[in-house]
Amino acid sequence: MTWFVYRSPYHGVLGKHVRRLPDASVLDWFRRGWAEAAPDPQAWLQGELGADVYGLDTIFDEVDCRSLPKPSSMADLRKQLKRHLYVEGKVTVDEHSVRALTDDDEVPLAYYFLDDVLVTDRPGRLTYPVHGEWPLPATTGDPGDPVTTIAYSHIGDVDWDTQATVVRLPGVRLPDLGRWLRTTATWPAELTLLRGCVGPDDDLAAALDRMNRWGAWDDQELDLDGMTGDHESAHRVVLDVMAQVEGREIIPGPLGGRRPALGRIEVADHLAQAVFHIDDEFGYHQFFAFDDVWAAGHPDLAKSLRRWFANSWDPLK
Template identity: 75%
Template sequence: MSRMIWFVYRSPYHGVLGKHVRELPDASVLDWFRRGWDEAAPDSNAWLQAELGVDVYGLHTVFDEVDKRSPPKPESMAELREHLKKHLYVEGRVMVDDHSVRALTDDDEVPLAYFFLDHALVDERPARLAYPVHGRWPLPTHTGTTAGHDDPVTTIAMSQILAADWDTPGTVIRVPGVRLPELAGWLRAADTWPEELTLLRGCIGPDDDLAAALDRMNRWGAWDDEAPDLRGMDGPHEDAHGVVRSVTTRGAGRQVIPGPLGQRRPALSRVEVTEHLAQAVLHMDDDFGYLQLFLFDDVWASEHRYLAKSLRRWFGRSWDPLK
């Protein structure tokens, strides 16, 4: 069976997970670029769209240079690195090693990043790359008979509503001593909590579960510029929940509600809650996509340890999962 490579485009414009993933029929990253030397001309944009399934900002410049000046094909990743350093248009930086090309850029609206990764690298570094190459919604939920750790912990990983830069791509919070089935009760009763959970805490009712809370969060329509308007939410839980009920009542039955950039469409969002994993992709804007939110405990993480580790890195570390 021939080996293939992965292409990952981290972009809020593409998909509910804020990324586009595709396998390419080449034995190595170098082979894919060498094939582009032969096939991309005379219309590199059209070729890239057919190859990758998306319009990747700036990538066409590599093959436009080939069409204009006919430089020799790179014979090594070192030669490819030199060509990309000179001729790839990026607003950030490009890194090339023996098994990957990773680029950081932006389109003057949002940060963007893309990765070409060979299978050997993905197989060798699953704790970093399992989630980046996972392109399907939802994540797997089964936990089998795995018992989890002796010390329970719930992890919350979320994207920024509008990421200002890929050096802070999101937020990761760990809640020790609590598994997912107890999280709603913990948030209701907690005297202090991470401020990123203020909205979720307010969305939890006095008796209901996490699924109902995420549904209320999906229908949130009060914003202070590009951030949720959380006035009145930092006091007792009963008061915070009253604010949420007031906001969601105003948007009840509406197909379109206020969002951070204009309009939100709650019907486009997706929420799935199981015993040890809750996941939501909440529509924020027709152009700028979705907020991703994952809540999982040590039981799920023990069964899906590479996904769990790479999720924490994707949302809590650098734009580059290999950094």
């Protein structure tokens, strides 16, 4: 079997679309496309993959126009794709995958064809990419050294390839995260916002709900005026912003209007996860916080999730 993953803010709350394909290998899928995609590659791809994948139809257009020979090996496929597949970035082909980076002049996009051999062999890289369901499982394992990892895409920018952050907090576990954040002052913008959203009760779910309904923006950046000082003052700013958007179905966002009702928040003892609606076209941004207890129960998922948000379009890079 083969996996297809489309990393795209247009598709789903996790910013990706995942589809299982029946073909034994990536090469088999492309060879089948050589035979079946004409005369309407876009319609064939939509049926096969369940998504309109930017630029992928161009290779099958060229198959029909140029009578390209069916590739007999991944080396043959590599030559054909590098010559005839339209991408704005790059395409990488090895024995078990095709990985392409492109963009549609609005946002970066990437797609991956991965065979089961590769996914099984590289779980610390590929478990999260091929996981297409919300929410992540919240089961846990045995505690290790206390540490909390926070991974998130920046909610004021739709460019996931450069606008994502992973922060590690040694000595902290998730149940203590709210209280711990209240005692700190200097963080990247999203964590500065989360810190201000934490109330005196240290309720992380309530803090994420306030973050989901944030309505103060400076163009496409978070407006955090007054939130970098002491926590009490920062939380007052948050409550004031919440009061200004109370009861509104659509609130100000970085690209126009946000719909907080479309956001999702799940908080368990050792895993917090949220998706924030940013725009009807450009979708959602994601937030995960997990500690060593959750990671012990899902080591491959934890490792691959960190890598997904670590500023590279290619999880195998």
